[in-house]
Amino acid sequence: VDVAVVGLGYIGLPTAAVLAAHGSRVVGVDIDARTVAAVNRGEVVIVEPGLEEAVADAVRRGRLTASIEMPAASTYVVAVPTPFREDHRVDLRFIDAAADAVAARLRGGELVILESTSPPGTTRHLAARILDARPDLSGDGSSGRPVVEFAHCPERVLPGRAMVELVTNARIVGGLTPSAGERARALYATFCRGEIPVTDAATAELAKLAENAFRDVNIAFANELAAVCEHVGVDVWELIAMANRHPRVDILRPGPGVGGHCIAVDPWFIVSAAPEQARLVRTAREVNDAQPGRVVDRVVAAAERFRAPRIAALGLAFKPDIDDLRESPAREVVAELATRLPGVRIDVVEPHVTALPAELAALPDVSLVGLAEAVATADVVVLLVDHAAFVAADRTALGLGEKVVIDTRGAWREVD
Ligand code: SAJ
DSSP: OOEEEEOOSTTHHHHHHHHHHTTOOEEEEOSOHHHHHHHHTTOOSSOOTTHHHHHHHHHHTTSEEEESSOOOOSEEEEOOOOOBOTTSOBOOHHHHHHHHHHHHHOOSSOEEEEOSOOOTTHHHHHHHHHHHHOGGGSSSSTTSSOOOEEEEOOOOOOTTSHHHHHHHSOOOEEESSHHHHHHHHHHHTTTOOSOOOEEEHHHHHHHHHHHHHHHHHHHHHHHHHHHHHHHHTOOHHHHHHHHTTSTTOOOOOOOSOOOSSSTTTHHHHHHHHSTTTOHHHHHHHHHHHHHHHHHHHHHHHHHTTSSSOEEEEEOOSSSTTOOOOTTOHHHHHHHHHHHHSTTOEEEEEOTTOSSOOHHHHTSTTEEEOOHHHHHHHOSEEEEOSOOHHHHTSOHHHHTGGGSEEEETTOSSOOOO
């Protein structure tokens, strides 16, 4: 096997399929038997445009298989989750489990690449864990075997565009040694048409975190402007449209908060690495995390104008036109509304799913309904996700003119 890709999730599986399409013989490794079985049938259990076709093709051509067992391979690409714990520090348990499984298969001379987004020092940690288990491969050459090398190559693809961005985005490669960096660059160059500059591992780790923190800080700025505008009575969308006419200003869009598993997580790794220094990054996280609560306050204030209010909440996904509800601020808004307004009916509209997530399904007054029905019976309509279906909806036919509308995404602009 040329490459073992460890972790067949949103990053690992697309990477395995693209490597297989560009000349590598790939084994994908996952602890979930269902995922492994699906991939071996040429099927996928996650939604990502173009992924299923790529996996089916690679499996049919015999270039990609999946396994629960770690194989012997010349290169290992580790793409397992790096969640954070309550204290906002990284939880390395999946990295450590992958390291232990890889260590047991090494024969000498392999390249181990960490793709998971990680705090500075994690590539070094991975290397130390593997070499502690395998002192025979740790570099003084006394065993006579070639040393194992390590690099970090953080993933950077946008969910929903992964198959395109894997090929077109630039990649950063950080080697623990220059030769590890060069070897990793050669692997990514088989499929990546973007630039692939090589740096050291800690710089690559921090660069990836900086990219997502940059976005988080800029979204926090937009969210803060929305609060300022509300306070002084200015339409934030009009304000942003005006300010962005400046050639060096590009304000992002305010919303009900920052969701997903990257932008709301990665900045904390910067904060925990340098708590005294990362003041702006921490504040941005706090501003964005407070957004769902601000939306709830506005909806509660609007609902209090009615004797027996009924609320329509449009969208549950963490961003438009996807079915991914994980870490979604919209979900938080609906759950919090149900707590703050006991007995008030909340009709949720989410065209990309067929059932409510468990914690909302368990609430007696919350149900999943169609757009027209939800709006027709609502007093207050809160738009939480700018799905194309909502943006394009005929607002007159829906009767939105007679409702109190809270448009958190500026999809329709405020009409209340
Ligand atoms: N959001 C706003 N206002 C905006 C833009 C986004 O409120 O103007 C919200 C979205 O609604 C969503 C959240 O931010 O809830 C994040 O969405 P996103 O589309 O900005 O990013 P992700 O989390 O899907 O993917 C990011 C990307 N990083 C950057 O753009 C710097 C992607 O390239 C990374 O690979 C990915 O994180 C990752 O895996 O780290």
